[in-house]
Amino acid sequence: xxxxxxxQEIVLHALETLNDERAPEDQxxxxxxxxxxxxxxxxxxxxxVSVIVDVEEAVSKASGRTVPLTDDRAMSQEVSPFxxxxxxxxxxxxxxxxxx
Amino acid sequence: MTAADRVLSGExxxxxxxxxxxxxxxxxxxxxxxxxxxxxxxRTVEHQADWIAGRPESEYNYVIELxxxxxxxxxxxxxxxxxxxxxxxxxxxxxxxxxxxGIPAAVEATKLLYGLAFDDIxxxxxxxxxxxxxxxxxxxxxxxxxxxxxxxxxxxFLDGRxxxxxxxxxxxxxxxxxxLPRMNALxxxxxxx
Numbered sequence: 001x002x003x004x005x006x007x008q009e010i011v012l013h014a015l016e017t018l019n020d021e022r023a024p025e026d027q028x029x030x031x032x033x034x035x036x037x038x039x040x041x042x043x044x045x046x047x048x049v050s051v052i053v054d055v056e057e058a059v060s061k062a063s064g065r066t067v068p069l070t071d072d073r074a075m076s077q078e079v080s081p082f083x084x085x086x087x088x089x090x091x092x093x094x095x096x097x098x099x100x
Numbered sequence: 101m102t103a104a105d106r107v108l109s110g111e112x113x114x115x116x117x118x119x120x121x122x123x124x125x126x127x128x129x130x131x132x133x134x135x136x137x138x139x140x141x142x143r144t145v146e147h148q149a150d151w152i153a154g155r156p157e158s159e160y161n162y163v164i165e166l167x168x169x170x171x172x173x174x175x176x177x178x179x180x181x182x183x184x185x186x187x188x189x190x191x192x193x194x195x196x197x198x199x200x201x202g203i204p205a206a207v208e209a210t211k212l213l214y215g216l217a218f219d220d221i222x223x224x225x226x227x228x229x230x231x232x233x234x235x236x237x238x239x240x241x242x243x244x245x246x247x248x249x250x251x252x253x254x255x256x257f258l259d260g261r262x263x264x265x266x267x268x269x270x271x272x273x274x275x276x277x278x279x280l281p282r283m284n285a286l287x288x289x290x291x292x293x
Contacts (some may be wrong), residue, residue: 042202
């Protein structure tokens with residue numbers, strides 16, 4: 001099973017992949033507190049979708065589990081999973097901790 | 101007023117019909133690095149104005165505006181075939197990337213355009229080509245429910261070289277069951293918590 005550090009690495013890698021598509025002056029510096037979406041965020045919706053797709057695919061490949069990140073449950077979380085890297089990491093870890 | 105003259109209103113963005121007065125702004129957007137995957141456009145602002153003035157009434161061409169009125173991009177629905185019920189969404193460009201950070205501008209603009217296509221006009225399918233190397237847009241379209249229906253080899257000469265085009269299509273049922281919930285989820289994610 002993926003631990004928290006491994007999940008965070010997947011999220012950070014998704015942001016680094018995004019940098020390949022961005023101009024040198026627009027490069028992200030990914031870290032646990034990097035804001036993703038919503039107020040004061042770093043990403044627009046195209047970039048957020050890229051991160052969601054990459055994280056879903058990488059987690060599925062590493063764990064054999066499907067982790068839907070844009071279903072009703074994700075949207076009903078008290079803290080949005082997309083507010084920052086930490087929140088997205090926590091949400092994925094929470095999904096993976098539940099019975100398949 | 102025709103349907104193409106109407107502003108499509110959303111929560112974060114509106115789609116306002118493209119006007120000749122937008123020539124300078126849209127010419128600037130189309131001259132930037134991020135427009136490298138669009139077909140070559142006008143070479144001068146005057147040509148851009150002529151191009152806008154020459155758009156047929158059968159096309160829906162919009163400027164994406166934030167609700168405070170700031171223009172941030174453009175989007176169109178063209179090739180509308182009312183007999184066969186399909187059309188092509190395209191000319192999609194976010195020209196002011198910094199202005200849309202944290203704002204679901206692209207997703208809500210697309211939602212408004214698909215609402216026009218499927219709900220207002222009553223189409224059954226939208227489809228079109230994307231450059232294979234435009235990975236952000238291809239990933240985006242597939243996440244939004246579009247399916248890859250084919251690949252055209254060396255179809256585009258963009259960014260200084262030939263590259264494949266991917267043919268993507270979305271049916272009205274897929275729009276309702278897959279696209280709309282995902283769009284609503286992303287729009288919801290942008291609301292303050």
